[in-house]
Amino acid sequence: HIGDISGFVYHDRDDDGLREPDRNEDGIPGVTLSLLDQTGAVIAQTTTDSQGFYLFDDLRYGTYTVLEAQPNGWIDGIDTPGFVAGVQVGNTTGQDDLRGIDLTSDSHGTEYNFGEYLAASIAGQVHTDVNNNCEFEPLASFPQPQQKEVPVSGVSIELYDASGNLVATSTTDALGKYLFDGLTPGEYTVVEIQPSNLFSVGEEVGSGIGVILIANQISEIQVDSGQHLVDYNFCEAPPASLSGFVFQDGQRIRTSTGGPPENLDKIRDGLLTPDDTRLSGVVLELRNGLNGRPIDASQALPGYYLDGPLRTVTDENGHYHFAGLARGNYAVYEIQPDGYYDSFDTAGTTSGRALNTNQPMPANLLAFAADPPPAFDAIIGIPLGYGQVSEQNNFSEVQTFTIV
Numbered sequence: 001h002i003g004d005i006s007g008f009v010y011h012d013r014d015d016d017g018l019r020e021p022d023r024n025e026d027g028i029p030g031v032t033l034s035l036l037d038q039t040g041a042v043i044a045q046t047t048t049d050s051q052g053f054y055l056f057d058d059l060r061y062g063t064y065t066v067l068e069a070q071p072n073g074w075i076d077g078i079d080t081p082g083f084v085a086g087v088q089v090g091n092t093t094g095q096d097d098l099r100g101i102d103l104t105s106d107s108h109g110t111e112y113n114f115g116e117y118l119a120a121s122i123a124g125q126v127h128t129d130v131n132n133n134c135e136f137e138p139l140a141s142f143p144q145p146q147q148k149e150v151p152v153s154g155v156s157i158e159l160y161d162a163s164g165n166l167v168a169t170s171t172t173d174a175l176g177k178y179l180f181d182g183l184t185p186g187e188y189t190v191v192e193i194q195p196s197n198l199f200s201v202g203e204e205v206g207s208g209i210g211v212i213l214i215a216n217q218i219s220e221i222q223v224d225s226g227q228h229l230v231d232y233n234f235c236e237a238p239p240a241s242l243s244g245f246v247f248q249d250g251q252r253i254r255t256s257t258g259g260p261p262e263n264l265d266k267i268r269d270g271l272l273t274p275d276d277t278r279l280s281g282v283v284l285e286l287r288n289g290l291n292g293r294p295i296d297a298s299q300a301l302p303g304y305y306l307d308g309p310l311r312t313v314t315d316e317n318g319h320y321h322f323a324g325l326a327r328g329n330y331a332v333y334e335i336q337p338d339g340y341y342d343s344f345d346t347a348g349t350t351s352g353r354a355l356n357t358n359q360p361m362p363a364n365l366l367a368f369a370a371d372p373p374p375a376f377d378a379i380i381g382i383p384l385g386y387g388q389v390s391e392q393n394n395f396s397e398v399q400t401f402t403i404v
Contacts, residue, residue: 004057005035005064005101005109007082009048009071012115013225015185017078019113027052028071028116036065059103068096068114075184077115084109118226121181122159122190124206126152126172129235130386132327134202136233147387151176152236156193162186189219190232196302198236199326199386206231237386239301242286242330242348243321244379244393246314248277249343258402260341264357270344270396278318279397282337286310286322289329289352289381300324331380332393340397342376348393352382 009031010019019025028048035044035056048054056066070076081090081098084107090100098112127136130147137149155172159180167188170178180190193216194200200215208229211220218232249268255261286295286309297305301324305311314320322332331352336342345354355378379393 002057003059003061003103003107003109004055005059005066005082005103005112006053006055007066007098007110007112007114008052009033009054009068009114009116010052011225012077012117013185015077015115015117015225017080017115019080019111019115028074031071031114032069033114034067034069035059036067038063040065061103064101064103064109065097065099066101066112070096071116073118074116075119075182077117079115080111080113082109082111082113117185119181120183120185120223120226121179121228122183122188122206122221122223122232123177123179123228123230124157124190124204124232124234125176126155126157126178126192126195126234126236127176128152128198128238128387129201130237132201132237132386134204134233134235142387143385144388146238146389147385152195152198155195155234157234158191158193160189160191162188164189183223185223185225185227188221188223189217190221192216192234195236198238199301200234201237201386202235204231204233204235206233237327239323240325240327240384240386240388240390241321241323242325242332242382242384242390242393243319244332244348244391244395245272245318246279246282246284246320246334246337246395246397247272247318248279248340249396249398250276252399252401255400255402258400260398260400264343264398268343268396268398270346270356270394272392272394272396276396278314278316279337279340280314280316280318282314282318282320282395283335284312284314284320284322284395285333285335286312286325287331287333289331289383292331292380295330299326325384327384327386327388330382330384330390331378332382334377334395336377337397340399343396343398345377345379345395346392347379347382348390350383350388350390352379352390352393354379 009028029050031048034042079092128149157170157178159168172178203212210218294309304324355376
């Protein structure tokens with residue numbers, strides 16, 4: 001009544017419990033295995049050969065257990081009961097054991113295999129991306145210092161398995177980096193929780209495969225045993241801002257009618273100087289700089305504005321400020337304050353076109369969809385990149401008086 005039990009300890013790259021040599025699932029040499037009889041006593045030990053193969057032979061009729069000593073540096077995978085006379089016989093508790101191997105007279109138990117795999121990982125970075133190419137360029141030269149590309153720390157990143165179960169969470173460090181390690185081979189999805197103070201402008205599939213279907217998510221990332229994937233990155237853009245002043249340009253002007261003087265361009269220049277009076281409470285509206293259409297609060301970062309068109313009011317220093325803006329081309333419309341006449345407006349630090357009474361109306365203004373048209377209380381065509389600041393978009397006013 002002589003039989004034997006054999007099998008392999010192997011690198012199960014996809015952790016599916018199937019030994020697939022054609023997929024480079026090689027055997028692991030030098031692993032110790034113990035054979036136990038039906039009383040639980042160890043009756044033999046052996047080690048795997050260079051091919052990961054082991055054999056217990058000269059066995060009498062009985063029921064046996066094979067135990068594996070977990071090899072250093074490997075993670076326990078799926079252990080698979082083999083076959084006796086073409087029938088699968090035995091079971092496992094999943095603790096490096098194959099039990100209930102019932103050998104009959106002259107029987108051979110084969111493919112009693114132990115799968116092992118190596119820890120895998122997925123890593124990446126969250127960084128600002130000023131030029132919208134989703135490449136981290138910290139040394140690149142941009143028009144303004146605040147447009148420098150930098151890592152973004154403190155961002156929450158989530159990892160999901162192929163069934164949509166949350167596997168792990170991570171937070172980006174001071175270098176904007178995150179890491180999911182100790183992973184089982186399989187398919188994963190990485191999700192970024194959008195930072196509230198930045199615009200999402202892209203994602204990047206790293207050193208392995210992956211699919212980008214929606215913002216802030218990289219899915220179908222296939223990770224094999226021992227594979228360390230990098231550069232699964234999320235790109236964010238800093239908001240732009242636009243500001244300026246509304247002021248009374250100089251002292252009141254005496255006219256014969258009390259209306260605006262005909263020679264206003266000869267006596268006022270629309271430049272803000274210390275002796276000018278800043279005007280508070282003046283309403284300004286932000287619009288599309290190319291067609292004059294209103295810009296809704298949903299087009300800016302959340303939490304900056306109430307629902308509806310983007311509006312703001314000058315403070316006690318006559319200053320207004322539109323923050324949390326995406327890149328684009330903007331126009332600022334001033335709601336003419338009561339008791340003042342429109343004077344000369346000036347475009348700010350990132351250029352633009354002020355509409356003034358002494359200057360011809362631009363031909364492309366006819367394409368504006370604004371209703372009513374902006375008249376002369378507007379600065380149009382103000383370009384803004386991500387993170388860019390446009391200042392000194394100023395509106396000047398004059399007051400007049402007459403002596404009867």
